[in-house]
Amino acid sequence: MNPQIVRIARLLGVAPTDVQGLDGVPTPELRELHDQISTALFAGGHKRFAGMATLAGSLPGPAVAKIAERFLPAFLAARVAELLEPDKARDLVRRVSVGYLADIASALDPVRSRPVVQAIPAPRIGEVARELFARGEHGVVAEFVTVVDDDGLAAALAVAQPDDLVGIEPYLEYGSEAQRRVRAATG
Amino acid sequence: MDALSEILRDEPPTSVAALPDDVRARLADQIAAAKKHQAELVVEAEARALAGVPLPLRGIVKKALGR
Numbered sequence: 001m002n003p004q005i006v007r008i009a010r011l012l013g014v015a016p017t018d019v020q021g022l023d024g025v026p027t028p029e030l031r032e033l034h035d036q037i038s039t040a041l042f043a044g045g046h047k048r049f050a051g052m053a054t055l056a057g058s059l060p061g062p063a064v065a066k067i068a069e070r071f072l073p074a075f076l077a078a079r080v081a082e083l084l085e086p087d088k089a090r091d092l093v094r095r096v097s098v099g100y101l102a103d104i105a106s107a108l109d110p111v112r113s114r115p116v117v118q119a120i121p122a123p124r125i126g127e128v129a130r131e132l133f134a135r136g137e138h139g140v141v142a143e144f145v146t147v148v149d150d151d152g153l154a155a156a157l158a159v160a161q162p163d164d165l166v167g168i169e170p171y172l173e174y175g176s177e178a179q180r181r182v183r184a185a186t187g
Numbered sequence: 188m189d190a191l192s193e194i195l196r197d198e199p200p201t202s203v204a205a206l207p208d209d210v211r212a213r214l215a216d217q218i219a220a221a222k223k224h225q226a227e228l229v230v231e232a233e234a235r236a237l238a239g240v241p242l243p244l245r246g247i248v249k250k251a252l253g254r
Contacts, residue, residue, distance in 0.1 A: 012221045019217070021210030022203070029200035036195045041222050043196070045229055055248060063241075071236040076229060 003139050003171045004030035010106075011037055027173055038109050042079055049076075053083035061088070065095035074103035082112040086119035093120050102131040110143045117147050126155035133164045142171030145178040150185075157185050190215035194222070 001016055004027055009016040011034065022030060042049070056064045068077055081089060081104060093101060105128055108117070117125075125148055132141050141156060145168075148156065160168075165186060172179040191211045192198055195218070203211070240248045 012217045013224060014217060014221075020213065021206055022214075025200070025202045025206075029202045032200045033203050036197055036199065037218055037221075039197075040195050040218060041225050044222075044226065048229070048233070059244070067236060067239050071232070071239040073228065073232050075225075076232045 002027060002030060003142070004034060006139060007143075008034050008037060011041065035109070035111065045079065049079040050083050052080045053085075056080065056092075057085055057088045061091045061095055065092050068092070069096045069100045074100065075107040078104045078107035078109075078113075081116055082109060084116055086115050089116040090119045090121070093124050098127045098131050101128045102135065102137070105132060105144070106137060106140050110147045114147050117144060118149055118152070120152065122149075122151040122155040125152040126159050129156035130159040133160060133167075136167070138164065138167035139171045142168045142178065145172065145181055146176075153181060153185055157182070191218075194218050 002023070005019050005022055006016045008022070008030065009019045012019065022033075025033070056068075072080070077100075081092075084092070101124075110117075129141055132138075141164075144156075145153060157165075165182075168182065172182060189208075189211060191203075191214055194215050198204060199211075203214075237245065237248060
């Protein structure tokens, strides 16, 4: 099954087999459809998420991290995280658990979260990647291959076992920038 | 404008727009259900998060959330 259909199913909260009739759609168009669905699902809540991001930026980091991890589901934290100032994100990612970060990573939109993800120190990216690999979430890691910078990618791949590299491969489009970066980084 | 375009608020990619009516309608229904579910979860999560905010800060948080 095309990994993009799996992504769409995840977004819709259904099993991949419940997303029917899209098998013949080219991968770039499935990716575009995924982004359209993501935008449609959360468009109505943008003002609220922006308000929460602004609030998070004005409160002390330890308090925000504590409240978020205790009370904010990862899918909601992801929407807020996409709107955080990168400096605030950098501060928060060291205050919450790796498990919570991995949950958030699974719900993040790679494109919208690019500035925030690139603010995360490479060692922390490596820790989250290790957790995602342990969960078998190779598709999530693959989504971020073109989002993280070179140091972040190196940190993620440094914790990958040979099986993990095999696991990522099906999620990388043939000839894509993501595939090129992974192959270059792993030699 | 069909149900899929309407819920996406955009024209779907060409190959998706060319899919049979029943496939597009099913996808539109799935998106509508997910949207409703997400909205319910947001309200529920906000209420839970608010309950965890120290009392002196709760008014500021409510204001930020537009509640």
